[in-house]
Amino acid sequence: MKNYSENYWAKRAKSYNKTSWVKNESFIDGFLEMIGHKSFSNILEVGIGTGALAKIISEKKGPLIGIDISKEMINKINHNKITPIVGNAHDLPFEDNTFDLIYMRNVIHYLDDPKKVFSEIYRCLKSNGTYMFSQVVPPNDNISTEYDWLVGRDIHYPTKNEILKLFSIFNKINHNDFLLENQSISNWLNNTCQNEEEKQKIIDRHRKTSKDYRKMANYRESEDDIFVSIRHFMVSGEK
Numbered sequence: 001m002k003n004y005s006e007n008y009w010a011k012r013a014k015s016y017n018k019t020s021w022v023k024n025e026s027f028i029d030g031f032l033e034m035i036g037h038k039s040f041s042n043i044l045e046v047g048i049g050t051g052a053l054a055k056i057i058s059e060k061k062g063p064l065i066g067i068d069i070s071k072e073m074i075n076k077i078n079h080n081k082i083t084p085i086v087g088n089a090h091d092l093p094f095e096d097n098t099f100d101l102i103y104m105r106n107v108i109h110y111l112d113d114p115k116k117v118f119s120e121i122y123r124c125l126k127s128n129g130t131y132m133f134s135q136v137v138p139p140n141d142n143i144s145t146e147y148d149w150l151v152g153r154d155i156h157y158p159t160k161n162e163i164l165k166l167f168s169i170f171n172k173i174n175h176n177d178f179l180l181e182n183q184s185i186s187n188w189l190n191n192t193c194q195n196e197e198e199k200q201k202i203i204d205r206h207r208k209t210s211k212d213y214r215k216m217a218n219y220r221e222s223e224d225d226i227f228v229s230i231r232h233f234m235v236s237g238e239k
């Protein structure tokens with residue numbers, strides 16, 4: 001298990017929805033564009049968290065099941081079109097060929113074995129079913145080491161190339177970059193850090209970033225905050 005286990009999410013659950021990207025509508029619209037007007041009868045979200053995305057997807061596309069390792073995160077869900085289940089993405093508790101849409105947003109960097117999770121998702125998808133995926137990535141693959149360092153949490157953020165390799169078991173791959181511009185680092189840290197020391201460490205690291213990173217991320221400092229553009233990689237594939 002990585003350090004980011006159930007306990008970590010139990011602590012984050014309380015303020016999770018205050019992080020600005022979680023409910024950002026243009027982000028969610030951008031994600032939904034990957035499936036357009038297609039309709040689905042059996043939908044699964046992997047790593048559903050507090051259900052912020054599921055709320056919108058279930059209202060637009062129909063009832064869905066969401067699985068998450070953290071009961072505290074899914075305890076925040078109260079919606080008649082969402083069925084939350086506590087479980088591990090590495091071992092999905094569903095029969096083969098069950099869903100015609102499975103999606104996952106910003107979960108992969110917390111997984112011990114992303115390849116296993118992708119094969120579980122593949123197994124649970126019906127033939128021709130769709131897998132829709134979104135993930136925060138470094139602004140460019142060649143700056144991955146600096147990006148992992150600056151986030152400061154001993155997490156590896158997969159590069160676009162690494163993600164596309166995981167998708168090689170799927171067909172009909174489509175992908176898009178989506179940029180969330182001018183994101184406040186204070187908003188992110190205030191709602192995700194475990195203590196002041198961690199927060200200060202990550203701010204200091206941002207202040208020490210390279211010229212290359214700053215240019216790619218449109219880095220900007222104000223008197224009391226730092227703003228950057230955050231790149232998300234959205235990919236869809238079919239079984």
Ligand SMILES: C[S@@+](CC[C@H](N)C(=O)[O-])C[C@H]1O[C@@H](n2cnc3c(N)ncnc32)[C@H](O)[C@@H]1O
Pocket residue numbers: 009022046047048049050051052053067068069070073087088089090104105106107110111
């Ligand atoms: C950054 S949150 C994303 C939540 C949601 N997908 C969203 O976009 O708002 C990551 C979520 O992944 C869940 N998670 C982490 N490891 C998991 C695993 N092995 N199986 C299932 N869920 C997991 C966490 O509990 C957390 O709710």
